[in-house]
Amino acid sequence: MQKLTPWGPDFLAEISYGSDTDFTLLEWVFGSSGRRVQLTAMSQFTSYEILDDGQVRYTTNGMDSGTPWQGMPEEVTVRVLGDGDGVLAPGWTEIEEQRETVWLDPAQPLYIGASEDGVPAFSGRYEQVYDARMDADGLSFSFIPNGDSEEKFTSFFPAVTTIPGFSTSYDPDTGVFTLRLYNTCLSSGAPGTPLNDDLALMGYPENLYPYAFPAGSLGRDSHFLTGVVIREDGADTVVTAQLTEQAYRFTVETSNLGYDNIPSFRLVFREYNRDLDG
CATH class of the missing domain: 2.60.40 (Immunoglobulin-like)
Structure with a gap:
C-alpha cells in the first residue's frame, strides 16, 4: 500500500502490487464493514482528492499500465454506488464515473x-x-x-x-x-x-x-x-x-x-x- 487517507470512518487507499510502484490504483474502504471498492485501473496519478463520502476526483498522466502507450491525460470523478453493506442491487455495478475533456495548451509539446x-x-x-x-x-x-x-x-x-x-x-x-x-x-x-x-x-x-x-x-x-x-x-x-x-x-x-x-x-x-x- 502506498498511501491511506482517512475520511470519517472510511478510507481512500492508494495501492501498488508487487515490486511495481510506478502504477497504483485507488480503492474506497468502508470502515463499518471492511467493504473494498476498486475505483480505478492501475494508473500514474498526478493528483486525487476526496470530494464526499465515496466520491473522488483524480487526474492521471495518461500512461497505460497494460501496454506501453502514452495517451491523453485524464480527469475523472468516480463515485461508489451503495454503502458499506454492498451495492444498490445484486449484480449492479459498484461505481459510476464522469470523464472530463482535458484541454491542453498548444504551446506545450x-x-x-x-x-x-x-x-x-x-x-x-x-x-x-x-x-x-x-x-x-x-x-x-x-x-x-x-x-x-x-x-x-x-x-x-x-x-x-x-x-x-x-x-x-x-x-x-x-x-x-x-x-x-x-x-x-x-x-x-x-x-x-x-x-x-x-x-x-x-x-x-x-x-x-x-x-x-x-x-x-x-x-x-x-x-x-x-x-x-x-x-x-x-x-x-x-x-x-x-x-x-x-x-x-x-x-x-x-x-x-x-x-x-x-x-x-x-x-x-x-x-x-x-x-x-x-
Whole structure:
C-alpha cells in the first residue's frame, strides 16, 4: 500500500502490487464493514482528492499500465454506488464515473504513442494517411495500412489497430503549430499488388493500392488555423499550421471509422472560456 487517507470512518487507499510502484490504483474502504471498492485501473496519478463520502476526483498522466502507450491525460470523478453493506442491487455495478475533456495548451509539446520507461518509442507499426481535412474547429485524420510490402501491411494489425504515434510542437516566434505522425506515409502500394486480393473481406475498398493522399494545402483557413499544409518528411508525415489568436486550447479525440481497421483522430481547438479557464 502506498498511501491511506482517512475520511470519517472510511478510507481512500492508494495501492501498488508487487515490486511495481510506478502504477497504483485507488480503492474506497468502508470502515463499518471492511467493504473494498476498486475505483480505478492501475494508473500514474498526478493528483486525487476526496470530494464526499465515496466520491473522488483524480487526474492521471495518461500512461497505460497494460501496454506501453502514452495517451491523453485524464480527469475523472468516480463515485461508489451503495454503502458499506454492498451495492444498490445484486449484480449492479459498484461505481459510476464522469470523464472530463482535458484541454491542453498548444504551446506545450504533446506526445501520444508507444513508450518505454516513459520515453517515446517509435514502434514498428507502419501506417498511411487515408484522409486528412480541415474541420470547423480543428483537423481530422484517418489511417490505413502501408501497402509497400506485406511486412509493413501486417504491422498495422497487432492485437488492435491504433492511430500512429504523434507529437505536437509550437514555435512562439512564428506561431507555427507542427504535428508529426511517426512511421506514416502519404502514398504506398503498386498496381497489381497481391495485397489487394483480400481487402474487401477486411472492410477496405477493393483495389485500394496504389493509394495516395496529395501533399500540399488542406484547404481554406478556419477560425483556429491558417495555412495548413501536409507533407512527407522521411518516414513521417508532417502537418504545419499557423495558429490564430482564438486557438487557446486543444484536445484529442480518437475513434475508428471501420470495425477495427480505419483508426482516426481529431485535433479540436477552442477559444478562451472564462468559466473553464478562470
